[in-house]
Amino acid sequence: MKIRANGIDIEVEDTAEINPQDLDAYTRPAVLLIMGLGMQLVAWPQPFIDALVDAGFRVIRMDNRDIGLSQHFDHLGTPNLLWAGLKYKLGLPVRPMYSLQDMANDALGVLDALGVPRAHIVGVSMGGMIAQRVAIAAPQRAISLTSIMSSSGAKGLPQAHRDVTRVLLSRPASSAPEAVVDHYVKLFTAIGSPGYPTPEPEMRERILLGVQRSFHPQGTLRQMLAIVSDRTRAAELSTITCPTLVLHGKADPLVPFVHGEDTAKRIVGAQLVGFEGMGHDLPPEPVSQMLDALIPHLQAAEPPPAYISPSSAMPLASMATP
Secondary structure, three states, X not given: OEEEEOOEEEEEEEHHHHOOOOOHHHHOOEEEEEOOOOOOHHHOOHHHHHHHHHOOOEEEEEOOOOOOOOOOOHHHOOOOXXXXXXXXXXXXXXXXXXXXXXXXHHHHHHHHHOOOOOEEEEEEOXXXXXXXXXXXXXXXXXXXXXXXXXXXXXXXXXXXOHHHHHHHHOOOOOOOHHHHHHHHHHXXXXXXXXXXXXXXXXXXXXXXXXXXXXXOHHHHHHHHHHHHHOOOHHHHHHHOOOOEEEEEEOOOOOOOHHHHHHHHHHOOOOEEEEEOOOOOOOOHHHHHHHHHHHHHHHHHOOOOOOOOOOOOOOOHHHOOOO
C-alpha cells in the first residue's frame, strides 16, 4: 500500500494489514525494517519476516525514497559520484540531493501515518545508517536499534576492495531485463557470503522478481550521494540511548567487519555479534543465526506504552492505495 509520509509517497507492507480482522495484530510491538542501497522491501527474506511475526511482532517494511514503488526524485538530476568522492577524500563538503536524515524522517513519517508511536528500528547496510539516524533524531520513537552489516561512517575505516567497488559503480550493458539481471548477478556474487554462496539460478530468479517490480538506477546514485555526504553520524552515535544490537558478517567484502565493530564501540551498551563466512547479503543460514540474536534482543527491550495519536499522524482512512 502507498501512504503519505514526510510529504512524499512511500510504499509500505504491514503484516497487520494482511489480516485486518485480527485486531491483536495492530497492538503487537512494531518492527520497522529499512532496506539498503538501491534495494526494495521485497529483498527482506520471507523466513526473516515470518520468524518475527511468529515471535509476536508486527512487521512493517518500506521502499526507501527514490527506489521501488516509493516516490522517485528524477527531477533532482543525476549526481556526479566521482566528483563527490574526490571532494569527500579532500575533506570538502558534499552537497546531497537529499540526506540520510531526510530518509530517516521518511521512516518516522511511515510510523506516524500508521499510528505507531514507537517501534524497533532494524536496518541493513544503508538502512542501518538510516536506522541510526532515526535513533539519534527521535530517541522517544525507537524501542531498540538493530544495525545489520552497516557502518558508523567514521573517517578512516577500511573501504571495500577495489574490485568490489568497480562492480558496484558499473552499469548494466543495457536496460533489457536480461542485461540488468546479468549485472546484478555479478554484483551480488562479488559482495555475497563466501561461506554461503547462493546458487546462480536461485539468485537470477530473485533478482528478476525485483527488476520486474521496479528498476530505478538513478535513485541508487542519489542514495549513494546521501551516504557520502553524511559525515557527522559517527560522532553522534554516542547519543543513542535505546538497546542496540550490531550484526555483521566477518567476511563482508563491501562493508568490512571493522565497520560493525566501530559502530558498536560508539554506542553505549551496544552488543556486537559477528558471523563467520557471511558477506554482504542475507543467505538462509546466517539469517537463522541472526534471528537467534535479534529476537531475544527485541523481546528484552522495553515494550511501547499505550498509543495516543500525535497531531501529525494521518488517519488510516486517508491512506492512498495503488
